[in-house]
């Protein structure tokens with residue numbers, strides 16, 4: 001009996017069904033229709049691009065084995081994607097993509113679509129009806145390359161940013177991941193890339209968004225049953241800039257959708273720029289497949305700026321604000337505030353403000369007072385009360401619950417964390433910490449500190465609590 005598309009596919013299905021979970025089979029294989037068999041190429045129709053990506057990501061191996069069994073070593077699989085008529089285009093249209101040749105996907109873009117009704121669509125990836133939607137780039141024009149002072153600490157990241165801005169999607173820095181500690185200029189640099197691209201290529205659609213907002217939008221889209229619209233919207237962006245991707249940690253639904261958007265953009269030569277407060281290797285609770293994509297391009301770190309760079313940043317800020325300040329004062333501030341650029345700017349703004357409000361001259365003595373106050377102010381904020389508030393907010397409980405006598409595990413852990421941070425960030429004695437956090441004795445506090453230390457090195461989730469809260473307390 002001669003082979004037909006249907007008979008070959010049915011045999012493949014029998015094999016696949018035996019080898020994967022029933023639910024997965026139902027979801028991902030039952031909707032597929034075998035369409036055509038020419039020589040050794042089987043064409044199957046799938047309901048969406050998302051569907052195709054999913055199959056390629058998760059089931060390409062089993063598909064290959066099944067097909068090779070049926071059609072021999074030279075077997076080929078061709079996906080025909082039936083696009084539904086979202087966004088009001090009258091007819092569904094189809095697109096052909098060969099299996100597992102991701103580099104070939106691009107060249108397939110210009111294939112004449114199978115359905116002649118869709119001939120007017122030059123690029124079927126662009127959804128009709130949304131093309132002319134006005135998309136605000138959300139870029140801050142004040143964050144430009146010009147204002148981003150170069151130094152050893154940021155040279156690699158800045159140069160890579162400039163290269164990406166000159167040729168978005170056309171360099172090997174895709175994605176470009178900029179990472180570094182708080183306040184070192186990640187957001188500034190990410191905006192600068194977008195701003196420069198808009199200057200050079202006004203026709204390109206650039207979008208800056210924080211990972212937090214992206215997540216909120218996604219949750220909203222799921223609630224409103226608009227998941228596909230959400231994906232399609234992001235797939236038409238030419239340059240997607242996502243700030244603070246570490247925020248996606250532990251959010252598997254958002255990671256999943258971002259994975260598909262990322263793949264689509266990357267395959268189509270679109271640029272992705274990401275920022276994070278951690279190197280990919282240190283990111284926790286981010287799926288491996290996403291982490292490995294983060295590493296595809298370039299990860300460039302922003303380090304603490306050295307003294308010279310700090311001085312240039314301060315001088316540039318003063319120049320832009322039209323303020324003249326003696327060099328010894330600028331040097332004094334740059335020498336004493338090293339931790340992050342935001343604090344450096346904060347100190348100089350306080351100094352200018354103090355001088356003008358009190359009609360005082362800017363002197364080194366005034367600078368000394370400000371720097372001291374500045375440093376003290378940040379220290380003063382971390383009281384035991386403040387720590388209890390931060391910890392209880394983090395676990396969404398009130399302070400009374402945190403201090404209560406209960407032995408419920410999550411409450412005990414929250415209390416132990418509060419004790420641990422009180423020990424770490426204040427000069428209070430163990431006894432004083434204990435009495436302020438639920439009237440416990442010093443031995444309980446000591447035990448809490450040890451438990452937190454132990455759990456941080458053995459329990460990934462717990463370590464994340466410690467890191468998150470540390471960050472909140474350090475702001």
Ligand SMILES: Nc1ncnc2c1ncn2[C@@H]1O[C@H](COP(=O)(O)OP(=O)(O)OP(=O)(O)O)[C@@H](O)[C@H]1O
Pocket residue numbers: 147148149150154180181182183184185186187188189277313341342345
């Ligand atoms: N090299 C630089 N030249 C000029 N200004 C800088 C430089 N680096 C950082 N800044 C300034 O420091 C401030 C903090 O930078 P930014 O907000 O980009 O930091 P961040 O790394 O994104 O911080 P966070 O981790 O808190 O999000 C901004 O006002 C930015 O303009």
